Amino acid sequence: MHTAFFLLLGASLTRFLLRHPGEARTPWIIALSITLALLYVLGPVLGPAAPGSARPTPRPLVWLGGVVTVWMVLVVLAPSFAWCAVPLFYTGLRTLPSRAALLLVGLLTAFVVAAQLQLAHGGFDPNLVLAPPAVAAVATAVFLCMQRQAARQRALIDDLIRTRRELAATERREGTLAERQRLSMEIHDTLAQGLSSQQMLLQAADRQWDADPATARRHVRTAESIAERNLAEARRFVHDLAPADLAEGGSLEEALRMLAARESAAFRVDGAPNGGLPDRVQSALLRIAQGALANVREHANARAAAVTLTYLGDQVVLDVADDGTGFAQTPSPSPAGVRGHGLPAMRARVRQLGGTLAIESVPGEGTVLSAAIPLEPQS
Helix, strand or coil: CHHHHHHHHHHHHHHHHHHCCCCCCHHHHHHHHHHHHHHHHCHHHHCCCCCCCCCCCHHHHHHHHHHHHHHHHHHHHCHHHHHHHHHHHHHHHHHCCHHHHHHHHHHHHHHHHHHHHHHCCCCCCHHHHHHHHHHHHHHHHHHHHHHHHHHHHHHHHHHHHHHHHHHHHHHHHHHHHHHHHHHHHHHHHHHHHHHHHHHHHHHHHHHHCCCCHHHHHHHHHHHHHHHHHHHHHHHHHHHCCCCHHHHHHCCHHHHHHHHHHHCCCEEEEECCCCCCCCHHHHHHHHHHHHHHHHHHHHHHCCCCEEEEEEECCCEEEEEEEECCCCCCCCCCCCCCCCCCCHHHHHHHHHHHCCCEEEEEECCCCCEEEEEEEECCCCC
């Protein structure tokens, strides 16, 4: 539209110079044409900052008033400049509120009609009267339609941005909750279990300190060893690294063997892995084994326990079995103050990796816990 304005201005000036050479008004026409061009060039600096603003600032209004005034003077002196009104329609529509812009379009259209009738030298031509209003109406309708579409697009973009921000906030909240759940499982399977074991060992040492000092000291040394491992686990939490057993042993098999030895349980490996296990899988299986053996120690009253790691090609299975008291597999609410986070934490770990957790137990016949985690095929 800016290009069209300068083309029409140049064409109008050229037509005037060709049709009216050497007239007294020629210097004025040239000076006013240059002034109008310069004013129009200043539009990006002095023009509207927000198209269609309900309350334009004074500076754009002064600029628009100057452009329209110079153009009107040109039209009075040389009616051929009337067709520069079409780009000015859009300038007014962009600068003024809707009602004021429509009044300005009507005023410019009236000037165009008057100029066209003046060029007809007194002859009446219906096209000269009807064509300018028709052009003004089409230009106004096109601009208003584009403005409404742009407003709808802006509203849609705002909705999308707002929805994206809400989604990001929701994801952050979900991530926070997931991290809290992960930390609660980590603490339960390591620090809480270790502290519970220390408490049991120290209580046993206190009871046997006078009657059997050697056994009491052995309990104290075992509690000290557990405290040392808990300290290592706490340090790992700070750095968000793998479990301490994995960091020391270097593999899941060695970490499980060390864990089984501390808990006086047997350990066996069946099959061989098809490539290395992902760190998440190794960490989850070790945590599950720690929680299961802690349950055996605290609740099962078992004489023996066994840990078996089995590789089946497309999945890895961890079994923890004991010959303890077992329990009836009927869900019942835990009393207030009793820890019951172990099995839900194990299920959550397995579920996060797409696996399954099965528990088989009969009162008086022991318990078998089996965690199966699928493995991605090796490329």
